[in-house]
Amino acid sequence: xxxxxxxxxxEHTNSQTISFAGGLPMASLFPHEALRNxxxxxxxxxSVLQYGNSMGLKALREKIANFYNQEGFETxxxxxxxxxGSQQALDxxxxxxxxxxxxxxxxxxLGAMNIFKLNNLKQEAITLERDSIELESFEKSFKETQLAYxxxxxxxxxxxxxxxxxxxxxxxxxxxxxxxxxxxxYSKLYFQEDQKSISxxxxxxxxxxxxxxxxLAPALRIGWIRADxxxxxxxxxxxxxxxxHSNGVTQAILNEYLSDNRAYENHIELLRGAYxxxxxxxxxxxxxxxxxxxxxxPKGGMFIYGRIPHTNTSKLLKQALKNGVVFVPGAEFYSDxxxxxxxxxxxxxxxxEEVVLGLSKISNLLNLKSLL
Amino acid sequence: xxxxxxxxxxEHTNSQTISFAGGLPMASLFPHEALRNxxxxxxxxxSVLQYGNSMGLKALREKIANFYNQEGFETxxxxxxxxxGSQQALDxxxxxxxxxxxxxxxxxxLGAMNIFKLNNLKQEAITLERDSIELESFEKSFKETQLAYxxxxxxxxxxxxxxxxxxxxxxxxxxxxxxxxxxxxYSKLYFQEDQKSISxxxxxxxxxxxxxxxxLAPALRIGWIRADxxxxxxxxxxxxxxxxHSNGVTQAILNEYLSDNRAYENHIELLRGAYxxxxxxxxxxxxxxxxxxxxxxPKGGMFIYGRIPHTNTSKLLKQALKNGVVFVPGAEFYSDxxxxxxxxxxxxxxxxEEVVLGLSKISNLLNLKSLL
Numbered sequence: 001x002x003x004x005x006x007x008x009x010x011e012h013t014n015s016q017t018i019s020f021a022g023g024l025p026m027a028s029l030f031p032h033e034a035l036r037n038x039x040x041x042x043x044x045x046x047s048v049l050q051y052g053n054s055m056g057l058k059a060l061r062e063k064i065a066n067f068y069n070q071e072g073f074e075t076x077x078x079x080x081x082x083x084x085g086s087q088q089a090l091d092x093x094x095x096x097x098x099x100x101x102x103x104x105x106x107x108x109x110l111g112a113m114n115i116f117k118l119n120n121l122k123q124e125a126i127t128l129e130r131d132s133i134e135l136e137s138f139e140k141s142f143k144e145t146q147l148a149y150x151x152x153x154x155x156x157x158x159x160x161x162x163x164x165x166x167x168x169x170x171x172x173x174x175x176x177x178x179x180x181x182x183x184x185x186y187s188k189l190y191f192q193e194d195q196k197s198i199s200x201x202x203x204x205x206x207x208x209x210x211x212x213x214x215x216l217a218p219a220l221r222i223g224w225i226r227a228d229x230x231x232x233x234x235x236x237x238x239x240x241x242x243x244x245h246s247n248g249v250t251q252a253i254l255n256e257y258l259s260d261n262r263a264y265e266n267h268i269e270l271l272r273g274a275y276x277x278x279x280x281x282x283x284x285x286x287x288x289x290x291x292x293x294x295x296x297x298p299k300g301g302m303f304i305y306g307r308i309p310h311t312n313t314s315k316l317l318k319q320a321l322k323n324g325v326v327f328v329p330g331a332e333f334y335s336d337x338x339x340x341x342x343x344x345x346x347x348x349x350x351x352x353e354e355v356v357l358g359l360s361k362i363s364n365l366l367n368l369k370s371l372l
Numbered sequence: 373x374x375x376x377x378x379x380x381x382x383e384h385t386n387s388q389t390i391s392f393a394g395g396l397p398m399a400s401l402f403p404h405e406a407l408r409n410x411x412x413x414x415x416x417x418x419s420v421l422q423y424g425n426s427m428g429l430k431a432l433r434e435k436i437a438n439f440y441n442q443e444g445f446e447t448x449x450x451x452x453x454x455x456x457g458s459q460q461a462l463d464x465x466x467x468x469x470x471x472x473x474x475x476x477x478x479x480x481x482l483g484a485m486n487i488f489k490l491n492n493l494k495q496e497a498i499t500l501e502r503d504s505i506e507l508e509s510f511e512k513s514f515k516e517t518q519l520a521y522x523x524x525x526x527x528x529x530x531x532x533x534x535x536x537x538x539x540x541x542x543x544x545x546x547x548x549x550x551x552x553x554x555x556x557x558y559s560k561l562y563f564q565e566d567q568k569s570i571s572x573x574x575x576x577x578x579x580x581x582x583x584x585x586x587x588l589a590p591a592l593r594i595g596w597i598r599a600d601x602x603x604x605x606x607x608x609x610x611x612x613x614x615x616x617h618s619n620g621v622t623q624a625i626l627n628e629y630l631s632d633n634r635a636y637e638n639h640i641e642l643l644r645g646a647y648x649x650x651x652x653x654x655x656x657x658x659x660x661x662x663x664x665x666x667x668x669x670p671k672g673g674m675f676i677y678g679r680i681p682h683t684n685t686s687k688l689l690k691q692a693l694k695n696g697v698v699f700v701p702g703a704e705f706y707s708d709x710x711x712x713x714x715x716x717x718x719x720x721x722x723x724x725e726e727v728v729l730g731l732s733k734i735s736n737l738l739n740l741k742s743l744l
Contacts, residue, residue, distance in 0.1 A: 001609035007426050007616070027418045036415035039621075043408035046399045049589035054379050084456050084593075088615040095490070114613040118467070217421035219620025221456075237373035241486040243460040244379070247619045248591025249411075 004114060005332045013326055018358035020327040020345040023156065023214070023302050029274060030217050031257075031267050038256035043249075052248040054240045056082025056224070060255040064210070064224055073200040078229050081239060082246045086185055086211035086223030087111055090149075092238045093181055093207050093225065094119040103141040103148040105133050107333030107342075109156045109183065112149060121147075123335060128158060130296070132166030139173045146178030152198055153187035154301025157333045157344040161195065161299055171201040179231070180206045185214050188268050190300035191276040204228045212254060214302070215268050220250040272300075275348050279304065282347035282355055289359040292366065293343070302348040305330075307341040311366065314340070319365045325358040373490065376482060377704045385698055390730035392699040392717040395528065395586070395674050399721075401646060402589050403629075403639050410628035415621075424620040426612045428454025428596070432627040436582070436596055445572040450601050453611060454618045458557055458583040458595030459483055462521075464610045465553055465579050465597065466491040475513040475520040477505050479705030479714075481528045481555065484521060493519075495707060500530060502668070504538030511545045518550030524570055525559035526673025529705045529716040533567065533671055543573040551603070552578045557586050560640050562672035563648040576600045584626060586674070587640050592622040644672075647720050651676065654719035654727055661731040664738065665715070674720040677702075679713040683738065686712070691737045697730040 006022050013019060042048050055061065061077040068075035083089040090112055094102075098119040104112070106125035116123050124141045127134045133150065142148055150170075152162040162170070174180050182199045199206035211223035225232065239245070258264055282304055283297050295306025308316075313329035320326060330342025350358060378394050385391060414420050427433065433449040440447035455461040462484055466474075470491040476484070478497035488495050496513045499506045505522065514520055522542075524534040534542070546552050554571045571578035583595035597604065611617070630636055654676055655669050667678025680688075685701035692698060702714025722730060 001606070001613065003609040004426075004612045007612050010423075011425060022423065024423055027422050030418040030421040032415055032418040032421055035421070036412065039411040039415055040408065043404055043411055046402040046404040049402040049404055049407070049591045050399050051382075051394065051396055051585075051590045053383060054376075084615040084619070087613075091614050111613070111616070114609070118610070118613045213423075217621075218423045219421045219624075221615065221617075221619045221621075234373070237375045237486070238490070240376045240379055241373065241459075241483070241490045242463050242614070243456040243593065244483070245593075247456070247593045247622060249589075249593075249625070250619060250621050252591075253621070 001114070001118060004110060006110060006328060009321070009326055009328075012321070016324055018325040018350055018354045018361075020325070020347070020350060020358060022349070023346055024349045025214060025218065026274070026278070026348055029271060031263070034263060035217065035253055035257055038253045042252040042256050048248060048252045050248070052245045052251070054236050054245050056080070056246055057248070057251040057255055060251050060258070063255065063258045064226075068226060071200070073197065073203070075226060079226055079232060081225045081227075081232050081235060082251060083223045083225060083239065084243060084246050085213060085218075085221045086183065086209045087115075088242070089209045089223050089225045090181065090183065091115050091118070092235050092242065094121055095238055096235055097121065097147055100147055101145040103138060103145045105150060105155065106335075107157055107330065107339060108149070109151060110332055112183070113335060125335060128155065128160060130160060131163040132170070135166065135169055135173070138170065142173060142178055147181070148174070148178070149181045149183065150198065151183045153184055153195060154189065154298055154303070156186070156301070157303055157328065157330070158305040159296075159298030159301055159303045162198075164195065167196065167198050168201065171198055174198075174205060175202055178205065181209065182206055183209045185209070185211045186301035188215055189271060189275055189302070191272060191279065192299050199226065207231065215271065216254070216264070220254060221247055222250055222254055275302065279347050281352055282345065285355050285359050286345075289356065289363050290366075302346055304345045304347055306343060308343065308366070309341060311341055311369075313343050316362070316365060320362055323361045323365065325361045327362075373486070376486060378482060378700060381693070381698055381700075384693070388696055390697040390722055390726045390733075392697070392719070392722060392730060394721070395718055396721045397586060397590065397674075398646070398650070401643060403635070406635060407589065407625055407629055410625045414624040414628050420620060420624045422620070424617045424623070426608050426617050428452070428618055429620070429623040429627055432623050432630070435627065435630045436598075440598060443572070445569065445575070447598060451598055451604060453597045453599075453604050453607060454623060455595045455597060455611065456615060456618050457585060457590075457593045458555065458581045459487075460614070461581045461595050461597045462553065462555065463487050463490070464607050464614065466493055467610055468607055469493065469519055472519055473517040475510060475517045477522060477527065478707075479529055479702065479711060480521070481523060482704055484555070485707060497707060500527065500532060502532060503535040504542070507538065507541055507545070510542065514545060514550055519553070520546070520550070521553045521555065522570065523555045525556055525567060526561065526670055526675070528558070528673070529675055529700065529702075530677040531668075531670030531673055531675045534570075536567065539568065539570050540573065543570055546570075546577060547574055550577065553581065554578055555581045557581070557583045558673035560587055561643060561647055561674070563644060563651065564671050571598065579603065587643065588626075588636070592626060593619055594622055594626055647674065651719050653724055654717065657727050657731050658717075661728065661735050662738075674718055676717045676719055678715060680715065680738070681713055683713055683741075685715050688734070688737060692734055695733045695737065697733045699734075
């Protein structure tokens with residue numbers, strides 16, 4: 001097993017490094033006072049510190065189920081398995097389906113590809129186009145694999161989203177037989193409109209992965225799998241063997257925080273506004289400072305993806321790292337030799353000053369290169 | 373995969389059920405006020421809610437390393453990998469060593485045997501005797517497997533401990549080549565004396581697993597692996613793929629709690645006294661109420677293990693469950709058909725009234741059975 005490029009890069013940076021690399025939320029937006037109050041409340045009871053249920057805290061599972069119900073996607077607590085982040089959610093599912101083949105988007109989420117390798121899942125990579133995975137190839141591949149991993153909302157790394165028509169088309173294909181793993185960490189961080197999940201159109205053949213890492217705070221390490229009971233049931237033994245149950249303290253804190261109906265909704269609303277602005281600023285700065293960088297503005301999420309023609313971005317990163325700025329070169333998101341000119345920029349973390357300074361450093365490196 | 377017997381049993385009980393089943397600490401002893409103060413302190417900083425390092429919070433790893441140093445077992449932060457409980461610690465190691473054979477004690481920890489199955493490790497079971505795994509068979513098996521899983525302190529389920537001489541003998545055998553996984557969740561819960569770990573005698577060939585679940589609170593879900601850097605390094609990629617990193621909030625709470633040098637030490641001292649008394653009371657009650665139960669008093673930990681001759685304890689459990697009392701029948705701890713007459717009682721959770729009432733219910737069931 002190779003280590004995660006992003007996690008390793010992040011450990012080699014210091015507090016002075018400007019990071020456009022990880023999918024990190026902006027720390028100053030964390031609702032830490034509200035979560036602190038919740039912690040203060042729940043830790044009055046010693047029982048919160050005891051072992052918990054393998055599937056997770058029932059009251060929290062009910063609240064998560066309710067998010068789905070509010071969107072018209074009928075869900076009960078029994079359809080929710082709480083996991084140690086959605087990273088573990090995907091690992092549990094892939095461990096259950098180990099040694100199969102899986103249809104994935106290319107480029108795709110690095111952490112997912114590591115999980116596929118770990119579970120000996122053979123990846124069948126289908127090109128991601130502007131509004132969907134390429135349908136004809138998808139259909140052909142899915143007929144064989146009967147298992148797919150998709151990130152339809154503000155995809156990692158590309159920031160692209162599936163259109164409503166393509167979601168329906170995929171559902172029609174997948175309904176013929178097989179399972180979809182729909183990873184949706186960014187889905188509520190839309191700048192314009194919410195999209196219907198593919199899972200809601202095929203609830204009996206889908207795992208829908210959610211998390212509080214992007215909408216509240218990653219350190220809580222709470223994610224979940226939403227699935228039909230018959231799909232979820234066999235996963236419980238895996239979850240138990242892997243870490244008994246998810247963190248009881250942060251589950252209780254979350255459950256308390258969510259008992260105020262409006263707090264979470266207001267917070268996500270705040271994030272949408274703030275990240276929308278940050279994306280705009282980053283995009284404008286790119287056009288001004290790095291005009292060679294070709295990209296499409298994302299409609300949500302945390303990433304701007306694009307390319308600098310004739311530039312090996314992996315080599316560029318090595319220089320950038322020395323100059324105190326980091327990003328993820330596109331090659332990391334492919335399992336073959338593609339993506340050499342591509343870059344993923346995270347726009348949610350850095351301040352405006354850091355964006356200008358970081359992009360200027362990259363621009364200088366590009367100018368230097370062209371002079372040599 | 374089968375679900376964990378104990379976790380499933382626990383979910384089928386209600387708040388009225390008297391449980392001698394799980395290895396649950398006594399909730400009223402949790403230092404919830406101190407942990408609440410720590411939470412209150414650390415959540416003042418929004419940065420505590422951000423993504424963390426794959427190996428865990430450096431300051432916490434330093435404090436854990438220091439526990440070892442205080443015992444003369446030289447350890448640095450780089451030797452500690454923080455995990456989501458020691459359950460995950462064992463899974464990470466076994467995933468790395470998947471598809472091998474492993475020498476284990478019989479009977480052994482149920483949750484470990486589930487991990488071995490999950491990682492396709494072939495279990496070579498060696499009888500656990502009163503003061504050690506049976507040495508001759510161990511030597512023969514370990515020569516082949518070069519990998520062993522041992523619980524030398526107040527073993528789960530038997531409560532037995534390895535003597536100092538046997539620890540040395542095992543070290544001599546293992547040093548010839550191979551790795552020991554030493555699981556030590558109960559080691560600090562001794563009633564008489566602390567024992568030297570096997571790992572400390574062979575630091576380059578051992579994984580030592582620790583946890584705060586038994587000495588502080590399980591819901592924190594924080595455990596660790598202590599190992600030589602060369603052994604630990606390849607595990608980081610696994611940890612990352614599995615859940616990115618352990619819970620940042622409870623790591624920070626723990627780190628704050630442990631910054632008061634005496635608090636944790638005093639708390640464990642309190643537990644030793646309280647659990648020692650609880651064990652004494654349970655043992656006396658067994659002798660009075662269930663005189664047929666044959667057992668040896670443990671010198672620490674959370675379990676009393678023994679047998680009721682001519683009694684199928686799995687059948688007894690089914691009756692007991694209907695009567696509102698649960699324990700774990702011995703058969704669960706074996707992978708073959710052994711342990712039919714054996715029982716594991718947990719003594720750390722139930723109150724004195726519950727112990728008397730629960731054992732009386734079991735005694736009545738035994739009397740009924742002998743009358744039929």
